[in-house]
Amino acid sequence: MIALDLRDAARAHRPALEADPRARASAIATWRGRMINEWSSSRVFGALAAQMERAGAFAARVSEIEAFAEEERTHGVLCGAVVEALGGEARADLPDCPPIPEHTGVDPEVAVLRNVLSICCLSETVAVALIAAERLEMPEGALRDLLTRIWSDEIGHARFGWTLLGEVVPALSPERRAGLAAYVPTALAHLVEHELAHLPATRGTPPGGEALGLCAGEDARALFFDTVEQVIHPRLSELGLVEDTSDGRRVLSDTTGR
Ligand SMILES: [Fe+2]
Numbered sequence: 001m002i003a004l005d006l007r008d009a010a011r012a013h014r015p016a017l018e019a020d021p022r023a024r025a026s027a028i029a030t031w032r033g034r035m036i037n038e039w040s041s042s043r044v045f046g047a048l049a050a051q052m053e054r055a056g057a058f059a060a061r062v063s064e065i066e067a068f069a070e071e072e073r074t075h076g077v078l079c080g081a082v083v084e085a086l087g088g089e090a091r092a093d094l095p096d097c098p099p100i101p102e103h104t105g106v107d108p109e110v111a112v113l114r115n116v117l118s119i120c121c122l123s124e125t126v127a128v129a130l131i132a133a134e135r136l137e138m139p140e141g142a143l144r145d146l147l148t149r150i151w152s153d154e155i156g157h158a159r160f161g162w163t164l165l166g167e168v169v170p171a172l173s174p175e176r177r178a179g180l181a182a183y184v185p186t187a188l189a190h191l192v193e194h195e196l197a198h199l200p201a202t203r204g205t206p207p208g209g210e211a212l213g214l215c216a217g218e219d220a221r222a223l224f225f226d227t228v229e230q231v232i233h234p235r236l237s238e239l240g241l242v243e244d245t246s247d248g249r250r251v252l253s254d255t256t257g258r
């Protein structure tokens with residue numbers, strides 16, 4: 001475990017909030033969870049930048065990934081700022097696990113593309129959809145502005161992945177493209193496992209919860225699966241990385257048993 005303490009940095013960014021006391025405890029837990037996720041994302045992008053350096057592939061893009069890592073650290077501080085504004089403390093334990101797979105045994109360029117696909121095209125695209133929904137439910141104000149700032153960065157992270165794959169995949173040799181496509185079921189299975197672990201199957205939110213960025217877990221899960229089926233799968237299909245072009249739900253169920 002790594003101790004994460006963002007209290008000093010977070011206190012400087014506390015948004016002005018009016019919190020319904022009935023929603024306060026779950027809001028603190030939710031925003032602390034987001035703080036941990038955002039900080040973990042910064043470690044993921046840091047590891048991806050290092051992998052790209054080692055691979056010698058996409059060297060011109062490394063600085064963009066390093067900038068994403070910095071943005072994720074800022075998101076962690078901003079989520080911690082909401083925890084502090086709600087009366088909680090912006091500190092937590094971070095899991096001490098390797099942030100990304102190495103994909104030893106495949107070509108280093110394909111290994112990088114596998115992680116870009118998993119991180120930017122899958123995880124970040126889902127983040128864009130989930131944050132968009134939370135934002136829509138939130139009244140105008142400092143908290144919505146804070147979420148908008150995070151959301152716009154996540155859009156950039158997702159767009160990076162889809163743009164890079166769109167540039168690179170059509171020119172890959174059949175062997176390399178197959179090496180990338182072979183990873184898609186694993187990446188989707190990891191995505192489902194990760195998202196369901198973070199989206200409890202709860203109905204409704206406590207009174208005042210939506211104004212604090214809480215969302216009903218069941219609705220978030222439904223949006224997550226819609227995003228995979230209606231956004232992610234068709235794009236992977238256009239890139240020739242999944243076989244079936246017509247039925248995202250079937251591919252998802254084949255992958256996950258859902
Ligand atoms: Fe983020």
Ligand SMILES: [Fe+2]
Pocket residue numbers: 041072124127153154157
């Ligand atoms: Fe992100």
